[in-house]
Amino acid sequence: MxxxxxxxxxxxxxxxxxxxxxxxxxxxxxxxxxxASATEALDKIQLTKPDVVFLDIEMPGGSGFDFLNEAGGIDFKIIFVTAYDSYALRAIKYSALDYLLKPVDPKELIHAVEKLEEQIGQQEKIDLLSYNLSHDQDRRIALATQDEVIFARVSDIIRLQAEANYTKVFMENEPPVLLSGNLGHxxxxxxxxxxxxxxQSHLVNMKHVRxxxxxxxxxxLMDDGSQVPIARMKRDELKRLFT
Known part of the structure; x- marks a missing residue:
């Protein structure tokens, strides 16, 4: 691929x-x-849906971090490419796949892309398993945490919430679980x-909307008592659905 x-x-x-x-x-x-800029990049990710973004940090008109904040639900892997090593800790917040210093060492670049291929390959296997489970009569989904894979009933999932490049899943009678993978996925x-x-940060199971x-x-207002905000652009859509 x-x-x-x-x-x-x-x-x-x-x-x-x-x-x-x-x-x-x-x-x-x-x-x-x-x-060439964060503004141009925001337009391109909507049109091209990249798998990975190689991102400089210090740019005129908006930093790489500004771009990620504006992008909202991050549906791509991130590899920072910068001349400064002082941003490495901040990059962790955005679940960066790697952090390359300029001038880029080809060996480090190869290693970063190998990590990309490994992560996407693992996710594709989990997705295939989830697809097969969700089309079974019991409709389950595979939720892979760092320590285990949970085979959860789709009907038990109340809502999902974006946490940077991770997703937190809230279920009935279970503690929340944090998964690698963005909400768009x-x-x-x-x-x-x-x-x-x-x-951009919330996905709800309509069966659990009170x-x-x-x-x-x-x-x-959800069955677990949580309040999930509705973005302004979604309100007109909901008015049409409920009138």
Whole structure:
């Protein structure tokens, strides 16, 4: 499988150099797009849906961290590429796959892409298992934590909440579990199971919605007592559904 990469750096020379290194040393990267700013990158991720973003940090008009905050639900892997090592701890917050220092060492780049291929490959196996389980009569989904794989009934899942590049799953009669993988990934996995994306950070099981409160900005009151906010752009859609 060939992966789609987006390179974000305000210096064209850096983008072209990284493109050449990927073409020479990383055959698993089959498609490469470039963006010179965070604003341009936000448009491109909507259009091209990259598997991985190689992201510079210090850029005029908005840093790499600003870009990630604006991107909301992160549906791609992140590899930081920067001349500064002082941001490494902050990068952990965004669950970065790797952190490469300029000038990029080809061996380190190869290692980063190998980690990308390994992570996506493992996730594809879990997704296939989840698909098979969810189409069984009992409709289950495989939730892979760091220590175990939970085979949860889809009907027991109340809601899912984005936690940076992770997702927290709330279920009936079970403690929440934190999973690697962004919310967009699980939205695709559960697309035929009556789940609704109310907000860039929230996905709810409509079977567990107790009431829709239209005041205070609008929110769903769930069976577990939690209040899930509804994004402004979703409110008109809900009005059409409930009128």
């Amino acid at each position: 060939k992966y789609h990469a987006l390179l974000i750096d305000d210096e064209e020379g850096n983008r072209e150099l990284l493109t050449r290194l990927l073409e020479q040393h990383c055959p698993g990267i089959g498609f490469i797009d470039q963006a 699980f939205e695709k996995l559960l697309k035929d199971q009556r789940f609704y994306r109310t907000h 009431k829709y409160v239209k005041t205070e900005g609008g929110y769903f």
